[in-house]
Amino acid sequence: MDKKHIEFLKKDCEDAASWSLDMLEELKNKKIFIAGGTGFLGTWVAEFITYLNDNHQFNVSLTILARNIDSFKNDKKHLTERKDIEFISKDIRNLNELSNDVSFIIHAASSPDNRIHVSNPIDTISIITKGTDNLIDSAFKLPDLKKILYVSSGQIYGRSIPSNKLISESDFGPMDCNKVNSIYSEAKRLAEATCCAYVSQYKLPIVIARPFSFIGPYQSLSKPWAINNFINEALNKKNIRIIGNGEPIRSYMYPADMVVWILKILASGKRNTSYNVGSPYGISLKNVAEKIVQFTDSKVDIDIKYNNDDSSLYVPDISLCQNDLGLKINYDVEETIRRAISWFKL
Amino acid sequence: MRKKVYIHDVSLRDGSHAISHKLDKHQIALYCQAAEKAGVPSVEVGHGNGLGASSIQVGFSRLEDIEMLSIARENLTKTKLAIHVMPGFTTINKDLKKAFEIGVDLVREACHCTEADITERHIAFARDCGKEVIGALMMTHMVSKEILLEEAIKMQSYGAEGIVLYDSAGAYLPENVREKISYLVSGLNIPVGFHAHNNLGMAIANSITAVESGAKIIDGAIRGFGAGAGNAQLEVLAAVLEKMEYETGISLYKILDAAEIAQENIIEELPTIKNLSIISGLSGVFSGFSKPVSRVAKEYELDARDIFVELGRRKVVAGQEDLIVEVALDLKKKNSTFNSSSNG
C-alpha cells in the first residue's frame, strides 16, 4: 500500500474518531486480542486503533491472530511495523492459551467468502465451530477479561424472510440445513449457540455482532458479491451484468462506520445480546449499478438479465444499536458508494 | 411479451470433433460472418475439447488456439466470442490469459459433473478479468439431480452466471431432461441450460423439453455439426422455438443461409446416427470417443461395439481416451484365450 492509500484511510479514521472518542473510553490502556485479525473487519480495527493510539492517546495494544500473516505483512507495513501490534500465526483451533493481560477479545476468524464455503465445507464448519469453542475456552481463565465479541453474520437469519420489513435481531427465517450453501450460516448459528452456552454455564461476558454488507477500503473487488462485481466491471469499462431482475434490496455500510460500531459493541454491548451491524438504507441492485456507473463516470451499460424473480430484502433493522448504544450512520448510500469508488480508483 | 431463449452456437467447437479438429481460418471466418448476420448471440470456437486441449490424447487441431480465436474475433462484433475451458487441460498462464488478450467475451468453464470445485480458480480469474462465465457440467446422465444441483451451486458461488447441463453421451430421454432441468431451475438463482447430443435421435425433443422445464440457454450446432451423432440442429431449434413463440433473436432465413454455407464449406459429412452412436448413447459413453474407438477397433481387429460397451462399464470420462487402447488389448487377450481354448 502506498502513501495515497494510507492518507485516504487516515481521513476515514479522522471522521470516525470525530464522533466516537467518548464512546470508546473503556478500551483505553487495554489489550485487545483479535482472532482472524487480518481479514476485512480485523484490519479495520487495527487501522482505527492505531489511529486512536497515535492521535488520541488510547494506548491500546493489539494481538492479531491469523493462520497466514505473510501477505498481510508484505502489504500493510504501516500496521505491521509498529510496537503496539503483535502477530501470532496460528490456526484458531490450535490456540492453547492467551496472554494474561488480554481484556477484550474480538473473534472474527472465518471467511465470509462463499466460494470457500462450498469448495471446502468441512473445514468451514470446523473453523467456525471448533474455533469458537476453543477460543472461548482459552479465554476462560483470563484474570481481567472484560468482554468477548463474537462476530457472527447477518446470514444466520435464514434465506427467505417473507415480510418486507427490515430484519431485526429476533427475525429468524427458515433455513435448509441439508444444502451446501447453508453450511456457513448453520455453523455460525452453532457458534452463537456455543456463545450462549458459555454465557449460561460460566457467566462469561460474551456479546455478538451480526454484520451485513459493506463496501469500501480493505474490501476486495474479486469477492463474488454483486456490488464488488459491479464496481470491478465498471472500473474495467465492461458492461455491468445483473443476473436477476435488479430488484433485490441490499444495504451497504461504509467501513469507517462499521469499525466504530464494532468497537462500541465490544466496549459497551450487553452480555448475551446480539446486535445487527449494517446500514438500514436499502437500495435495489439496479440502483446500485446506476450509481456506480454515475460515480465512476464510465460509459458502460447495465445489462439486466431477468434470470430469476428474486426481490428479497436483506437490510438490517438497527434500532437496537441506535437506541441502546447511541450508534449512528454517517455515510448514506450515495456517500458510501462514492467514497468506496474513490478508494478503488486510487 | 414473448419468452426469451438464448441459443448458444457450439458448431465451431463441438463440430471440431467431427472433422478431427481440422478447422481452417477460412472456415472460421465464413461461419462467424454468417452467424453474425443471423443474429446468433454467441459462437464458441476452438478444439473440440476446449482451449489448450490440442494433443495426441484427444487429437491435434490444425490451428493454434490463438489463431482460431483471432480470426473469429475479427469476424464477430455483436455476436459474442466464446471458449470452452476444462481445468486439467487448460491453464490460466498458458491459455486463458492469451485468449483474454485476443478478446474472448464468454467462458464456458467445464468439468465432469461431479468435480465442480476444480473450476473455482478459473471462474474467479475470468470474472476478475470482467468476462462472462457460464458453468458447464458434463456427462450429467451419470449422476442424480441432487448431486447436479450441489455441484451447480458450487459454480454459482464461484461466480458462474449460468449453468448448462451437458448430455455428452446423448443418453437422455425427455423425462430425464424434465426431471433434472426443473430441479436445477428451482434450486439456482442463475439461468439453466441444456446441451444435447443426438445419439438416440432426441436432441431437438430434449432441448424443447428443457425449455419447457425452465431452461433459458440451449446449445445448438448448425446442421447438428458436433461430436458423434451431432448436437441439436441449431436452425431446427430456431424454427421450432419460433413456432412455439419463443424469442431467440435469430433470423430464421439467415440462419438457414448459414447452414448452407457451413454444409458447403465446413461439414465433411452431415451428422447421421450411426450404429456406434446408438451404442455409445445406450452405454453412456461420451460421443467424442466414437472416432478414436473406430480407429483402434480397426487396428486391433475388434468389434467397436464391444469396446464401447466395455468403456461404458468402466465409466470412462472425457479425456480418458488412452483407455481405449487398454480396453482393446484386454478384449484381444480375452478373444485369443477364448479361441485357443475352443481350439483345444
Add this chain to the structure above:
Amino acid sequence: MKKNKLNIAILGTGNIGTDLLIKVIKSEFLHCSLFVGRNLQSKGMSKAINLGITVSDRSIDILEDNPELYDLVFDATSASQHLKHAVIFQKLGKMVIDLTPARVGILCVPSVNLAECLEENNINTITCGGQASIPLAYALGLVHPNIEYIEVVSAIASKSAGPGTRVNLDEYIETTEKGIQLFSKCKKSKVILILNPADPCIDMQTTIQATIQNPDMSAINAEVNKMVSKIQKFVPGYNLIVPPTFEGNRVIMTVRVKGLGDYLPSYAGNLDIINCAAITIAEEYSKSVLLTRKLK
C-alpha cells in the same frame, strides 16, 4: 537415538506426512525422532501418539530450536510454507526432502538422478504424475535424444485429490511439464490431468505418448523395462500395463500405480508414489551418512 538408523523429522501431519511416518517405521534405515505440526488433535497426530512417536505442535519452531534431534526432514506442508522453512534448514545445514510443489531444491526422480541429488541439501519430489511418467520419458530420451514432443495424461481417483490439489491443477500441470522436458530433453511437453469419480476408485493411471519418427522399438523396450524394474523396487505397485507400442507416428505406453495402502488407501497410488520416492531418497542418504559415521 538408534545407532543403525538415521534420525528423521516429519513436518506436516496431514495424509502425506502420516503415510510417510508409517513408511519410516517400516524402514530399516530410518527412525522418526520427531513428528511435528500445528494441531495435536489432528488424525495424523493422534495416530503418531498412539504409535509412541515423539510429537510436537510447535511445527517449524521446534525443529529450529532442536537441530540435534534429527538429521533429515521431510517437509509435507505447503509450497508457501516450504519457502520459509527452506531458509531455516539451509541455515541449520539440514538435509530436506520437500514434498510440496515449491521447487526450491533440485528436482529428483530417484530412478534417474538419485546420486546427483544426494550432493544437494534440498531435494524436491516434483509431482505425483511426474514421479510416474518422468522415468519413462527419460528412458525414451536415452534412446532418442531430441524427441519433438512428449505428452503425459494421468487419471487419478477423484477421492485422492484433496482441496489443495483441486485448486492447484494449473501448478501441477506446469511443474510436471517442466520436469518432463528437463529429464527427457524433449523439445515440447504437454501434461493433462483427469479426475475420475468412478466408484470404486480407479488406480492412478498414466499414459506417456511421444512423437518419434522411426523409433527403435527394441531399444525402447529394453530401456523401459529396465526402468520399470528399477522403480518397482521402491514402488511395488508400479506396473506397465500397455508396453511401448508404435502407432502411427507415436510411441505410447501406460503404467498403473497401485499404492501400498500404508496410511493412504491403495487407490491413492498418486500420493503413494511420491512418498515412496521420498523414502528412497532418505534411505540412500541414510546409508551414505551411516557409512561415513562408521568409517570415522
